[in-house]
Amino acid sequence: MLSENPRTFETVKDVILSVHKASSAEDPHQIHFYNRWAQTYEQDVALLDYSAPSQAAARISAHFSGERQAAKVLDVACGTGMAAKMMKREGFERFVGVDSSEGMLNHARQSDMYQELKMAILGDQPLPVPLADFDIVIITGGLSESHIPAKVIRELCQAVKQGGLICMTTRANRDNVGYKAALEAEMKQMEEEGLWQRVEVTDVSEWERGVTDFDKGYIPGCVYIFQRL
Numbered sequence: 270m271l272s273e274n275p276r277t278f279e280t281v282k283d284v285i286l287s288v289h290k291a292s293s294a295e296d297p298h299q300i301h302f303y304n305r306w307a308q309t310y311e312q313d314v315a316l317l318d319y320s321a322p323s324q325a326a327a328r329i330s331a332h333f334s335g336e337r338q339a340a341k342v343l344d345v346a347c348g349t350g351m352a353a354k355m356m357k358r359e360g361f362e363r364f365v366g367v368d369s370s371e372g373m374l375n376h377a378r379q380s381d382m383y384q385e386l387k388m389a390i391l392g393d394q395p396l397p398v399p400l401a402d403f404d405i406v407i408i409t410g411g412l413s414e415s416h417i418p419a420k421v422i423r424e425l426c427q428a429v430k431q432g433g434l435i436c437m438t439t440r441a442n443r444d445n446v447g448y449k450a451a452l453e454a455e456m457k458q459m460e461e462e463g464l465w466q467r468v469e470v471t472d473v474s475e476w477e478r479g480v481t482d483f484d485k486g487y488i489p490g491c492v493y494i495f496q497r498l
């Protein structure tokens with residue numbers, strides 16, 4: 270069903286709503302869902318005007334002051350590679366990707382943008398990279414309900430060098446309200462623990478087109494940038 274053509278907004282809406290309905294027992298980490306969606310993922314999210322990768326890359330670019338070609342970027346929940354593609358346009362060249370779906374990782378591999386790609390179910394398994402090794406961590410589209418638990422942002426922070434930047438995004442629409450609150454509580458707690466400092470939070474009103482009955486038109490989203498202390 271997921272590879273049917275031609276793709277339209279309605280087809281994509283059905284695909285996304287099917288994941289909301291999928292029983293957690295059948296596919297607790299959405300791995301099968303993303304394995305099946307990988308083939309048409311980029312085409313489909315273009316129909317949604319999905320902007321997380323370009324919004325995140327633009328905000329990182331505004332704050333990163335180092336040598337871009339040399340900077341090591343960890344792309345978490347990399348999917349097919351959309352965030353790395355946007356970062357590349359901003360002058361970054363060295364990427365390591367992590368994702369739980371082999372199907373998505375296969376597409377990322379074909380993009381030839383990553384020096385390394387690793388599979389891990391974050392939340393259940395540790396982030397499979399050395400500590401304090403990266404200049405930047407970026408995660409777009411992975412921090413939401415039934416994807417990556419909010420507590421994993423501690424591991425994202427540990428993956429960057431002191432002074433490195435962590436760029437995270439989440440949706441701000443109705444069905445992600447609880448997750449967003451938990452994410453922001455964890456961010457604040459980490460600030461209070463002196464692990465990182467907030468650099469910028471950007472609210473974006475036209476994040477992507479909504480697909481549920483509650484989300485008419487565009488839904489909002491948010492880009493967070495923190496710096497490791």
Ligand SMILES: C[S@@+](CC[C@H](N)C(=O)[O-])C[C@H]1O[C@@H](n2cnc3c(N)ncnc32)[C@H](O)[C@@H]1O
Binds near residue numbers: 348391416
């Ligand atoms: C909406 S896609 C975003 C992909 C890409 N970053 C982008 O913005 O296009 C979400 C990605 O998160 C991955 N993912 C979901 N849960 C995960 C988990 N627990 N650990 C690792 N990756 C996960 C999925 O396989 C999928 O590739």
